[in-house]
Amino acid sequence: MKTTRITRTILFALLVLSSVAGCSRAKTETAVIADIIEDSVKTKVKFNDDDLRKRLTKEQYEVTQHKGTEASYSGKYWDNHEDGIYSCIVCNTKLFDSKTKFESGTGWPSFFKAISTTATKNISDNGYNMTRTEVVCATCGAHLGHVFDDGPQPTGLRYCMNSASLDFKKR
Numbered sequence: 530m531k532t533t534r535i536t537r538t539i540l541f542a543l544l545v546l547s548s549v550a551g552c553s554r555a556k557t558e559t560a561v562i563a564d565i566i567e568d569s570v571k572t573k574v575k576f577n578d579d580d581l582r583k584r585l586t587k588e589q590y591e592v593t594q595h596k597g598t599e600a601s602y603s604g605k606y607w608d609n610h611e612d613g614i615y616s617c618i619v620c621n622t623k624l625f626d627s628k629t630k631f632e633s634g635t636g637w638p639s640f641f642k643a644i645s646t647t648a649t650k651n652i653s654d655n656g657y658n659m660t661r662t663e664v665v666c667a668t669c670g671a672h673l674g675h676v677f678d679d680g681p682q683p684t685g686l687r688y689c690m691n692s693a694s695l696d697f698k699k700r
Contacts, residue, residue, distance in 0.1 A: 574669045592693040593671035601636025604692025613699040620669040640688040
């Protein structure tokens with residue numbers, strides 16, 4: 530069913546593109562249609578709230594579903610130095626590679642980049658009288674933490690994540 534919807538979206542996009550006359554307008558239309566196609570491919574996965582409450586711990590549920598924050602130095606991954614992949618605790622989407630993890634001194638697991646540009650999504654967060662950038666799982670929308678621009682090179686970013694939002698699998 531999802532494949533049929535994506536196929537229809539792509540066919541519609543091609544139809545619109547073929548009807549566009551001007552070159553400069555075609556580029557604008559192409560960009561808009563590319564966004565439509567990308568949004569249809571990145572369909573968010575929704576989970577039943579009762580199932581999440583049963584499957585996740587109380588802290589995992591609070592952090593991922595209500596933008597909670599675990600206490601610093603309390604999560605199980607802030608001091609993890611093993612080689613592996615960090616995934617979303619809700620939907621199992623791969624989010625971070627341990628090779629991008631670094632010691633930030635904050636007490637939360639910190640990474641200088643996500644595993645891919647499509648794994649996470651950034652959202653402006655103006656809560657608590659400050660402006661920050663919230664990071665959520667691009668697949669299910671689970672709250673992961675925040676990203677700051679005070680990280681190490683090569684990106685200069687610090688993805689400050691909650692251990693409660695993550696699962697870890699060794700390589």
